Amino acid sequence: MTYRTLLVHLDDSRHSEARTAFALELALKHDAHVIGLYAVCQDLFRPLFRRGDSLGLAKLEAQGTERMKHACERFTAAATRAGCPFEWRAPAGPATDAAVLHARHADLVVLGQRDHDDEASFVARDFAEDVVMNSGRPVIILPYAGHTPSFGENVVIAWDGSREAARALADALPIVKRARFVTVAVVEKHPDRDEPAGFDAASYLERHGIHAGFASIPRVSGVGTGATLLNQVADVHASLLVMGAYGHARATEYALGGVTRALLGTMTVPVLMSH
Known part of the structure; x- marks a missing residue:
């Protein structure tokens, strides 16, 4: 598997340019095409509708158009400087629906x-979560705090032997193959349950030419699995965590599992x- 198309989410936040730089650098490593997808909150106009302030609405729409123009200019300039093939998209409609649809035509998504x-x-509410759960594509989520100068060198x-973990492992191979250090981490389960075959995962990587270490992490009472994984990441100074995203159907949407939601809220890498 290779990454030939990367999609990066762009918005008006102060972190958008960092995501762009990250996606372009990753694309250059994998000889990939980058799609900049501009999607912002669609709920900002609702208070004006309630007041019937048509002049205020027109002003907000004009400001939104200007912000989109500036975002396009910044993305285009950055991609041109990097020498990376790219395209800009700003689809209409609900942001989450648009992001999910466009993500399905990419190999990797950056949020x-x-x-x-x-x-x-x-x-949008649960934007990143919904893209992860519904796009069918691997998603890299960048923490808003800190920088990632050594991304992917230590993974x-x-x-845990699950379908989701297996999918994430296979999806991450193009990045993991370039890593200097790789650790397969298993958080120990309850004593009366079978342990997930972490050594088998390491053997799978070995057959792909990836030498991986193995860590069996004791479960500490009162410490969640998400926090345990982040502690392991910190202990080995990792710059990427690869994991399956877990959830269950709830009516027409997905409710994230506790570990996935906890990591999205407290991620450090x-x-x-x-x-």
Whole structure:
């Protein structure tokens, strides 16, 4: 598997340019085409509709058009400087639906963690979660805090033998093959359950030419699996966590599992998720 098309989400937040730079650098490593998908919150006009303030609505729409123009200019300039093949898209309609649809035509998607101190980073409720769960594509989510200069050099793969974990492991291979250090991490389960075959996952990687270490992490009472994985990431100074995204159908939407939601809220390094 190779990455030939990367899709990066763009918005008006202060983190959008960092996502662009990250996606372009990754695309150059994999000789990939980059799609910049501009999708912002669609709910900003609702208060004006309630007041019937048509002049205010027209002003907001004009401001939105100007912000989109500036975002396009910034993305185009960055991609041109990088010498990376690219295209710009700004689809109409609900942001989540548009992102999910366009993500399905990419090999890898780059999103950002929501920054609660930056209103422009809010696109839609559970935006990143819904793209992960519904796009059918691997998604890299970048934390809003910190930089990723050594992305992918030291990788931790969370393994529990599940379908989701297997999917994430296979989806991450183009990145993992370039890593200097790889660790398959298993959080120990309850004593009366079978342990997931972490050694088998390491053997699978070995047959792909990837030498991986193995870590069996004791479960500490009162510490969740998400926090345990992040502690492991910190202990080995990893720059990427690979894991399956878990959820269950609830009416017409997905409800995320506790570990997935916890990691999305507290992540300290980029996380590659697949469902």
